[in-house]
Amino acid sequence: MRQLVWLAWMGGLVMxxxxxxLPEYLRPDPxxxxxxxxxxxxxxxxxxxxxxxxxxxxxxxxxxxxxxxGGAYTLSLVCPGADLYREWFxxxxxxxxxxxxxxxxxxxxxQSRLPEPDNRVEKxxxxxxxxxxxxGPDARPGVLEGQATLEAGGTRSVLPIRVKVLPAVIPExxxxxxxxxxxxSSWIPERYQSDAFFARIHAHHRIFYEHRGxxxxxxxxxxxxxxxxxxxxxxxxxxxxxVSSWSLFDRHYGPLLDGSAFAGTRRGARPIPFVYxxxxxxxxxxxxxxxxxxxxxxxxxxxxxxxxxFREKGWTRTHFELFFNHKKRYKAFPWDGDETRFPEDxxxxxxxxxxxxxxxxxxxxxxxxxxxxxxxxxxxxxxxLAGVINFWVCGGTEFGWYDYxxxxxxxxxxxxWFYGGTPPVTQVSSAITTNPLRAWMWGVDxxxxxxxxxxxxDPWFHFDGGGTALVYPGDxxxxxxxxxxxxxxxxxxxxxxxxxxxxxxxKRPLEGLKAEAARxxxxxxxxxxxxxxxxxxxxxxxxxTNTSIDEAPKPNQRLFARLEAAAFEKVHRFVMELAGEGx
Amino acid sequence: MTSFGILTGMWMxxxxxxxxxxxxxxxLEEVARVATVMVDGxxxxxxxxxxxxxxxxxxxxxxxxxxxxxxDVNQEAYIRTKKTLIRLGRLVSFPCDVNLWMPLGSEPPxxxxxxxxxNEMSQFWPWGALSQEMIPAMKKVLESGQQVxxxxxxxxxxxxxxxxxxxxxxxxxxxxxxxxxxxxRENVK
Numbered sequence: 161m162r163q164l165v166w167l168a169w170m171g172g173l174v175m176x177x178x179x180x181x182l183p184e185y186l187r188p189d190p191x192x193x194x195x196x197x198x199x200x201x202x203x204x205x206x207x208x209x210x211x212x213x214x215x216x217x218x219x220x221x222x223x224x225x226x227x228x229x230g231g232a233y234t235l236s237l238v239c240p241g242a243d244l245y246r247e248w249f250x251x252x253x254x255x256x257x258x259x260x261x262x263x264x265x266x267x268x269x270x271q272s273r274l275p276e277p278d279n280r281v282e283k284x285x286x287x288x289x290x291x292x293x294x295x296g297p298d299a300r301p302g303v304l305e306g307q308a309t310l311e312a313g314g315t316r317s318v319l320p321i322r323v324k325v326l327p328a329v330i331p332e333x334x335x336x337x338x339x340x341x342x343x344x345s346s347w348i349p350e351r352y353q354s355d356a357f358f359a360r361i362h363a364h365h366r367i368f369y370e371h372r373g374x375x376x377x378x379x380x381x382x383x384x385x386x387x388x389x390x391x392x393x394x395x396x397x398x399x400x401x402x403v404s405s406w407s408l409f410d411r412h413y414g415p416l417l418d419g420s421a422f423a424g425t426r427r428g429a430r431p432i433p434f435v436y437x438x439x440x441x442x443x444x445x446x447x448x449x450x451x452x453x454x455x456x457x458x459x460x461x462x463x464x465x466x467x468x469x470f471r472e473k474g475w476t477r478t479h480f481e482l483f484f485n486h487k488k489r490y491k492a493f494p495w496d497g498d499e500t501r502f503p504e505d506x507x508x509x510x511x512x513x514x515x516x517x518x519x520x521x522x523x524x525x526x527x528x529x530x531x532x533x534x535x536x537x538x539x540x541x542x543x544x545l546a547g548v549i550n551f552w553v554c555g556g557t558e559f560g561w562y563d564y565x566x567x568x569x570x571x572x573x574x575x576x577w578f579y580g581g582t583p584p585v586t587q588v589s590s591a592i593t594t595n596p597l598r599a600w601m602w603g604v605d606x607x608x609x610x611x612x613x614x615x616x617x618d619p620w621f622h623f624d625g626g627g628t629a630l631v632y633p634g635d636x637x638x639x640x641x642x643x644x645x646x647x648x649x650x651x652x653x654x655x656x657x658x659x660x661x662x663x664x665x666x667k668r669p670l671e672g673l674k675a676e677a678a679r680x681x682x683x684x685x686x687x688x689x690x691x692x693x694x695x696x697x698x699x700x701x702x703x704x705t706n707t708s709i710d711e712a713p714k715p716n717q718r719l720f721a722r723l724e725a726a727a728f729e730k731v732h733r734f735v736m737e738l739a740g741e742g743x
Numbered sequence: 744m745t746s747f748g749i750l751t752g753m754w755m756x757x758x759x760x761x762x763x764x765x766x767x768x769x770x771l772e773e774v775a776r777v778a779t780v781m782v783d784g785x786x787x788x789x790x791x792x793x794x795x796x797x798x799x800x801x802x803x804x805x806x807x808x809x810x811x812x813x814x815d816v817n818q819e820a821y822i823r824t825k826k827t828l829i830r831l832g833r834l835v836s837f838p839c840d841v842n843l844w845m846p847l848g849s850e851p852p853x854x855x856x857x858x859x860x861x862n863e864m865s866q867f868w869p870w871g872a873l874s875q876e877m878i879p880a881m882k883k884v885l886e887s888g889q890q891v892x893x894x895x896x897x898x899x900x901x902x903x904x905x906x907x908x909x910x911x912x913x914x915x916x917x918x919x920x921x922x923x924x925x926x927x928r929e930n931v932k
Binding site for chain 2 (some may be wrong): 343344345346352378379380381382383384385386387390442443446447448450451459487488489490491492495501502504536569600702705709721
């Protein structure tokens, strides 16, 4: 939690070389300004900062070293719970501009020079740093003080930092799950199946967990090829098909499912809440036997073994997802498991639900769920697959037409997420806060960024904008694992606020909290977060096209088209006001 | 090791690979020969729905996914053919896929992979392509009815064999394919 109260008496415009601060929603550029899309001017910089935050969370801000003449400098930071990150300036090909996003962990005091040698920004006059300050759940309410110091060219500049620690504690369980998806492991550079290979996978889970998120890694292809590290090894056929080894599976998933992979994190060791299973039309049962007794025998026997293994290991806090990602267009199976478009394909889901049920002992403590990622025909599937699917991941555009759906699905006890893309760095900094806030406004459980570990061929000097990345490989900085993005930090801070805001529903009506948050965010009403149902929705889904969906009326889009950088900051202030009332 | 030793070692490796490759090719060619007899061309012609075929040939500059979104198959024909292909792939002792390819009847001529299998191997399919330009070796099979062995990518062997319908026409072909060294992570996405 952070509240930037820029003190007028200490602030004012800061000119020339020195050390300055910016709120998290204004991203610095490498020339002493703010990136254009965030809209801040020279007056946004201040020479002291004051923040407020609840316990069990972070407060954050930018530190900016400005040196018009360049040269060597030393940056020191003395503040309890503070983490310092150098901001990498990515050159985007499309806009021919620089945006900070990758955050390189550095230790204070940090010594370098401007222009920063490895970032290679011509005529760079400013280097930005992201500062996270962790306020533990047991921290004493009061004021926490620190300072940042710049030494350069024989002069010394000091930036005082004051953090007001509020008594409120952010609940451990987030009200919305921000999920970060990925596919396979071919992008992992370490030797396949080595300890370092698994260490990097675990590091990805850890970095998203530390940022109040979840990480998914799909382990099979559209044709049913399963990566060996994602599944137990099988042998035999028909009645003889069985698990022959759990070795690789347990090396991969054991530390994630018992929580030990998260030991030493600030949030504490906890098992991952969700994981894909490797089950697909070709695994564990061979599609050769589809429709024959052998398919059922192979499926039920192996899935039963999985349930038993998970139960014996005590892996009972994770949702194990039966999920079909394949599509007909990839030419391996005759039905769409993902984004189903044709009604006749629903019967496959019904059959797999029957098989799954048969594989489960009554009263199993292991949480198997049947997940479907739905778009074209979600409305029909909500009806036809009631009691079959209990975990819905819905395309955001179409789901926005069905404002009745969250209540209907939640009343059944289903888990409901929606999915979409990741705002690239070229969008306003607050764009990354829209989907977590939308999930809460809609009353659903989470949001999936469909791809989050693919930063492109050269994110450092020829960046594609990061629409498929929220972490970067840290290898060029000597870190054998991922490093966070600035957008991931902003998303985390938003999730903290939304979680705390939701906790106030014990004192105030939830609808009132939503109305005020919506008003402050962009002047909208909660209902404006929905799209009025278009006439297109009444046609059979196989008659829709992407063009007709794009062209369907979206009268509320204008409210989100020109979002202010400070949009979420206004929500944050509302949350801090409520947190202050609780004293 | 001397230069002579290195060269000798490389020659022996290459010779060993060639020998292994020849034996693999022989087995794949035998599978392909059986596939030509066992795969039913009339059934293959019933797999893609007429509606899907229409959309595959449409171009909409505003909707690049029009063909993919409307791709659909007749399930019985698809499943029966896929099961035959899976069985054919099991005729050899090493991992092998038998893929079905069919021409689109378009101008310029295009071809689509229509059924892939669980090793997700193909020497010709660019991942995700709904259809693609006609491949010369496949054109040769479709025109001549002769089996062709292709080793374009190092370590890969594909045997292309014709699939006939009841009118005596070559309407499709199978790619019987394997790889000397499989990448367990390839196409897991």
